[in-house]
Amino acid sequence: MEYNFSEIEAKWQKYWDETKIFQTKEEALKKFYLLVMFAYPSGDIHMGHFRNYSVADVYGRKKMMEGYDLLFPFGWDAFGLPAEGAAIKAGIDPEHWTLGNIAVSSNTLKLLGIAFDWSREIRTCMPDYYKWTQWVFLQLFKSGLAYRKTSLANWCPVCKTVLANEQVSGGECWRCHNQVEKKEMEQWFVRITDYSQQLLDGLDTLDGWPENIKTMQRNWIGRSEGTEIDFQIEGTDKKVTVFTTRPDTVFGVTFMAMAPEHPLAKELVIGTEYEKDVLDYIKKSQLKTDIDRTSTVREKDGVFTGRYVINPLSGEKAQLWIGDYVLASYGTGVVMGVPAHDTRDFAFAKKYNVPIKVVINPKDHELNPEEMTDAYTEEGIMVNSGEFSGLPSPEGIVKVSEAVEKLGVGKRTVNYKLRDWLVSRQRYWGAPVPIVHCEHCGLVPVDEKDLPVLLPKGDIDFIPKGRSPLADCEEFMNTTCPKCGRPAKRDADTLDTFVCSSWYHIRYTDPHNDKMPFTKENADKWCPVDMYIGGSEHACMHLIYFRFVHKFLKDKGFLTSYEPATRLFNHGMVLDSKGEIMSKSKGNVVSPIKLMKEHGVDPTRLAMFFASPSEKEVLWSDAFIVGVKRFTSRFFNICSEKTKKNIGEIDFSKLTGEDKKFYVLIEKTVKKVSEDIDKFQYNTAISALMAFLNSAEKYSGNDDLLSYALKKAIMLIAPLAPHMAEELWSIAGEKESIFKAHWPTYDEEAVASELITMVIQIKGKVKAKIEVSPDMPEDEVKKIALEKVKIPECDVKKIIFVKGRLVNILI
RNA sequence: GCCGAAGUGGCGGAAUAGGCAGACGCGCCGGUCUCAAAAACCGGUGGGAUUUAUCCCUUAUCGGUUCGAUUCCGAUCUUCGGCACCA
Numbered sequence: 064m065e066y067n068f069s070e071i072e073a074k075w076q077k078y079w080d081e082t083k084i085f086q087t088k089e090e091a092l093k094k095f096y097l098l099v100m101f102a103y104p105s106g107d108i109h110m111g112h113f114r115n116y117s118v119a120d121v122y123g124r125k126k127m128m129e130g131y132d133l134l135f136p137f138g139w140d141a142f143g144l145p146a147e148g149a150a151i152k153a154g155i156d157p158e159h160w161t162l163g164n165i166a167v168s169s170n171t172l173k174l175l176g177i178a179f180d181w182s183r184e185i186r187t188c189m190p191d192y193y194k195w196t197q198w199v200f201l202q203l204f205k206s207g208l209a210y211r212k213t214s215l216a217n218w219c220p221v222c223k224t225v226l227a228n229e230q231v232s233g234g235e236c237w238r239c240h241n242q243v244e245k246k247e248m249e250q251w252f253v254r255i256t257d258y259s260q261q262l263l264d265g266l267d268t269l270d271g272w273p274e275n276i277k278t279m280q281r282n283w284i285g286r287s288e289g290t291e292i293d294f295q296i297e298g299t300d301k302k303v304t305v306f307t308t309r310p311d312t313v314f315g316v317t318f319m320a321m322a323p324e325h326p327l328a329k330e331l332v333i334g335t336e337y338e339k340d341v342l343d344y345i346k347k348s349q350l351k352t353d354i355d356r357t358s359t360v361r362e363k364d365g366v367f368t369g370r371y372v373i374n375p376l377s378g379e380k381a382q383l384w385i386g387d388y389v390l391a392s393y394g395t396g397v398v399m400g401v402p403a404h405d406t407r408d409f410a411f412a413k414k415y416n417v418p419i420k421v422v423i424n425p426k427d428h429e430l431n432p433e434e435m436t437d438a439y440t441e442e443g444i445m446v447n448s449g450e451f452s453g454l455p456s457p458e459g460i461v462k463v464s465e466a467v468e469k470l471g472v473g474k475r476t477v478n479y480k481l482r483d484w485l486v487s488r489q490r491y492w493g494a495p496v497p498i499v500h501c502e503h504c505g506l507v508p509v510d511e512k513d514l515p516v517l518l519p520k521g522d523i524d525f526i527p528k529g530r531s532p533l534a535d536c537e538e539f540m541n542t543t544c545p546k547c548g549r550p551a552k553r554d555a556d557t558l559d560t561f562v563c564s565s566w567y568h569i570r571y572t573d574p575h576n577d578k579m580p581f582t583k584e585n586a587d588k589w590c591p592v593d594m595y596i597g598g599s600e601h602a603c604m605h606l607i608y609f610r611f612v613h614k615f616l617k618d619k620g621f622l623t624s625y626e627p628a629t630r631l632f633n634h635g636m637v638l639d640s641k642g643e644i645m646s647k648s649k650g651n652v653v654s655p656i657k658l659m660k661e662h663g664v665d666p667t668r669l670a671m672f673f674a675s676p677s678e679k680e681v682l683w684s685d686a687f688i689v690g691v692k693r694f695t696s697r698f699f700n701i702c703s704e705k706t707k708k709n710i711g712e713i714d715f716s717k718l719t720g721e722d723k724k725f726y727v728l729i730e731k732t733v734k735k736v737s738e739d740i741d742k743f744q745y746n747t748a749i750s751a752l753m754a755f756l757n758s759a760e761k762y763s764g765n766d767d768l769l770s771y772a773l774k775k776a777i778m779l780i781a782p783l784a785p786h787m788a789e790e791l792w793s794i795a796g797e798k799e800s801i802f803k804a805h806w807p808t809y810d811e812e813a814v815a816s817e818l819i820t821m822v823i824q825i826k827g828k829v830k831a832k833i834e835v836s837p838d839m840p841e842d843e844v845k846k847i848a849l850e851k852v853k854i855p856e857c858d859v860k861k862i863i864f865v866k867g868r869l870v871n872i873l874i
Numbered sequence: 875g876c877c878g879a880a881g882u883g884g885c886g887g888a889a890u891a892g893g894c895a896g897a898c899g900c901g902c903c904g905g906u907c908u909c910a911a912a913a914a915c916c917g918g919u920g921g922g923a924u925u926u927a928u929c930c931c932u933u934a935u936c937g938g939u940u941c942g943a944u945u946c947c948g949a950u951c952u953u954c955g956g957c958a959c960c961a
Contacts, residue, residue, distance in 0.1 A: 388959050398961045690899045750898035822894050827942040
């Protein structure tokens with residue numbers, strides 16, 4: 064029988080649709096929540112989506128066959144810049160553009176036969192969803208976690224919008240890759256930093272997350288323990304506080320460097336001879352781009368303020384400088400300069416002739432400041448440090464900190480690199496910030512009963528001008544204050560799309576609720592996500608935000624789980640055959656739709672899976688399809704011809720010879736495929752099925768046994784090639800969907816009883832092989848081995864025996 | 875610079891609580907079928923030597939531990955990912 068894929072695919076997709084087989088069961092007795100990162104509808108589905116969803120689909124279908132009640136939903140992360148880009152370029156309304164793309168992509172996804180529960184589809188750009196995104200924001204606001212602050216925001220001059228720190232990489236905008244500037248603006252922030260420690264601690268509970276993602280998040284949160292120390296400014300009643308992780312070097316402070324943005328910077332020099340130089344320097348450093356500012360290769364520079372600070376421990380004076388290598392946003396914005404023991408301070412001191420004072424010596428020799436070419440940053444013994452001299456530096460860190468606290472000039476403290484989350488955007492296509500600005504009452508949250516704050520439609524000028532397009536829409540802007548009732552203005556900004564995606568996993572548990580974002584009952588029934596599948600590029604963005612929002616909602620009592628997802632799997636990217644990212648501009652895009660139409664969905668899936676393990680990238684080549692097409696057609700032929708509905712019992716103990724071997728093979732294949740799918744190693748699962756097929760075609764024994772084995776093989780291939788498996792299942796006489804069949808078990812006795820090949824080595828080199836049963840006594844195996852290689856027992860020095868593996872004879 | 879992962883035939887890749895390196899597939903070579911070709915099927919295929927039922931070499935490179943190392947340890951090289959003046 065010919066394998067007519069297009070007919071078979073259409074038939075079974077229709078069947079799945081009509082029988083609603085993939086619709087989530089409400090009772091969920093044995094729940095499994097499988098989640099794929101939802102899609103940005105930028106056009107049609109590409110190979111990356113195809114791989115992501117197919118990999119998840121295999122996993123989900125196997126779970127179904129294992130008897131789990133599966134929640135496997137899909138949706139659209141539908142707000143965001145590209146829709147506005149299309150509006151500007153082509154004059155299309157962003158909503159029209161977005162919904163059009165969703166329609167096209169949904170159709171494609173349905174043709175791909177992914178087992179999504181489409182009845183739970185969500186679209187973040189629709190009022191029934193963003194109403195609740197606004198609700199989430201209001202909870203944050205009411206808890207004091209959403210606040211406005213004027214700050215130097217990352218500003219992308221091309222997208223004309225602000226960006227969160229996470230959206231700037233290497234000084235470039237994550238979307239358009241143009242250089243980001245700094246711009247002073249009043250913005251909405253979310254106090255994610257209140258959760259720094261919780262987000263860090265939570266990682267230790269996430270055993271099912273890849274280590275590299277957890278490491279990236281740990282580094283991103285960037286916890287460091289240290290000590291804050293106050294230095295009095297000479298001749299004033301003011302003091303500056305520094306944060307240091309090396310209080311053991313405090314006696315080596317010869318200068319102090321302050322960030323140009325520090326509130327005291329200007330104040331300290333006003334009216335002095337240093338005023339002009341310092342103000343010029345501050346102005347200059349603000350004009351520098353982030354790339355210049357944060358480049359580690361750039362020569363450090365600074366300007367002297369004419370002021371001195373007093374070291375609270377040594378009583379020594381140190382020069383106070385302004386230097387733009389000091390970050391205002393980390394620690395206290397002031398750094399104590401210890402040239403002898405810090406690389407940056409050393410470079411700075413050398414440039415400006417600041418004294419270098421050694422306070423830590425290596426164990427074996429003494430440092431001479433004049434001869435040093437580099438800072439000594441290792442551990443050592445404290446010197447020139449008063450009562451602390453002679454202490455090993457790790458101990459010094461503790462002792463100096465204690466002294467600082469005792470003197471009342473500082474305290475031990477913890478710092479994090481994590482910054483607050485900037486959530487406002489000066490764009491149209493997003494969820495409006497549900498806040499009213501009232502002259503009398505200040506910032507007033509919109510009443511929950513008045514949500515959503517609808518995004519106005521119609522005549523909106525989308526051209527980016529550096530302020531929100533909504534600001535010009537008077538109809539939208541003019542409102543009344545929910546508190547005092549007087550005329551007031553709406554907030555003109557919209558929320559970052561990462562706010563929309565920070566809670567979508569919970570909305571899926573109750574997607575049509577119009578009274579609440581979700582019920583606690585439903586959230587707790589399904590959450591946490593049991594397996595979350597997506598790319599690793601979101602490690603420090605979405606994957607932190609959604610953990611934060613989940614924890615926040617938990618703390619507010621809206622749900623019970625501490626983490627949104629217990630297991631995470633990152634699939635690799637699909638690249639072109641040269642290893643480059645596929646993009647329209649390069650013209651190297653491979654279309655999954657074209658492949659699917661030409662070869663069928665199942666062969667295309669199999670080719671993708673077989674090409675490489677799922678977590679690795681795959682350099683796509685159409686040649687991958689050749690082998691699996693031969694395989695599918697051979698598999699289809701033998702199964703459609705040799706399976707029978709009724710077969711007699713297979714009694715392993717009565718099998719012999721070829722029959723026994725073949726039976727053991729199918730049982731072993733069940734074990735292998737089951738384990739490999741659980742590990743996302745679909746490539747080896749497929750090769751095990753190929754090896755089985757090779758033997759099945761050669762097998763010429765018992766028809767019942769062959770049919771028994773083939774039906775097991777059909778079930779094994781079902782998650783990987785679902786349409787073909789359904790067809791073969793029905794040809795085999797089965798009436799129900801194969802996805803209602805139970806995932807096959809294997810005969811452990813048979814798998815364990817298989818004859819094993821033992822290797823006979825002489826001095827570690829393979830000389831012969833013997834087949835023995837696994838329970839043959841050691842002495843007997845040794846005897847056979849010696850006979851086999853014709854070595855008399857008297858020549859043997861030693862025999863190494865590894866059960867079930869080998870015999871190594873030393874002579 | 876720091877942290878992490880990886881390096882296996884012509885290619886994708888398999889095998890690591892240390893135990894037959896190269897499963898499975900692509901490609902290639904030979905064959906069957908055919909007037910011929912394609913498709914399909916069958917056989918062969920890491921490299922080298924050879925007296926061809928034989929031997930040597932081989933998992934980035936060099937060393938170590940071991941009866942035995944792709945797997946463990948150390949050094950070096952390369953590639954990829956992340957962080958990058960975080961005091």
